[in-house]
Amino acid sequence: MITTQSFSAALLLSLPLTALAGLPHQGSLRRYHYDHAKKAALSRRNGPTFKLVDDYNNQTFFDMFDFFTDKDPTNGMVTFVGKEEAQKSGLGFVQDDGTIVLGVDDQTVLQPGQFRKSLHINSKKKYDAGNLFIADFWSMPHGCGTWPAYWTVGDQWPQNGEIDIIEGVNENTSNQITAHTGSSCVLPNTLAKTVGRVVGNQCQTINGDNRGCAFVTDDSITYGHGFNMQGGGVYAHIWTTDAIKVWFFPRGQIPQDIADGNPNPDGWPTPAAIFPGGDQCDLAQGFKQHNIVFDITLCGDWAGPAYAASGCPGTCAQAVADPSNFKVAKFKIASLKVYKQQ
Secondary structure, eight states, X not given: OOTTOOHHHHHHHHSOXXXXXXXXXXXXXXXXXXXXXXXXXXXXXXXXXXXXXXXXXXXXXXXXXXXXXXXXXXXXXXXXXXXXXHHHHTSEEEOTTSOEEEEOOOSOOOOTTOOEEEOEEEESSXXXXXXXXXXXXXXXXXXXXXXXXXXXXXXXXXXXXEEEEEEOOTTOOSEEEEEEBSSOBBOOSSOOOOXXXXXXXXXXXXXXXXXXXXXXXXXXXXXXXXXXXXXXXXXXEEEOSSEEEEEEEEGGGOOHHHHTTOOOGGGSOOOSEEEEOBTTBOHHHHOOSBEEEXXXXXXXXXXXXXXXXXXXXXXXXXXXXXXXXXXXXXXXXXXXXXXXXX
């Protein structure tokens, strides 16, 4: 999810529908995790250690974010609301069990063409290289017309870069992990092994091409309905000047070191995505001073053009008008923690 982009629509149109549809294949996440489980359990900590620096817990979460209330830069059919309205309307709150909920208005009947209330929040704190982000989700938004994202981004887009950790549209069953830069950056032809598959190697925005470099995770438990039905899981990413790496762990396969608050990425199995630094991409130049962002937009530059091809009925504007379409358009967050590399 970029701040001034139409990259996702362009990426969708440039790829076969099946590239974003999440077809299962033999190299599934389940097999990778199974193959590496014992290795991860027995791994020794030879690399850096990590200290917890920010805990976005259910007591502090909403005080640690600013609420974006301007027009959606991706042209979604949403009205982003402030903190007071979010709490009043039940769009942002903490459940009795401590789960943090971020959602879309699922009560108000609208006329086709009217905008629906939703959320776009940005962390007050900014982060640079040397941090590990671990987000545990019980569930994520999905459904016809939806375009949710969990991402980090710098000011003056695209000059300070963007890292999209969770992103998809409508009823997609696969997650897309994308990096965007203003400076020269491409994925090399030879990459370390990843669970996700590359669907674009040009990270830099050039001549209006905002697609970025991206990986798609084909296992249906990584996004949307499939993710929710197996109890969610953890998306973790480490950002250094050497590489940006992203992992997904299903609910039953979260490393014990994460649960213990002593994360050890060197002992984790194959990442879903790797954006390496080096001669072809200066990560120190391309990614600076990022805010953490959650947002849920509707239709817009990606979900709108992809609506019919996603098998959704009627039009995207008609979907937005019906509140029943957004009963599950919610992030339900168990925890979000940021660790500093020591």
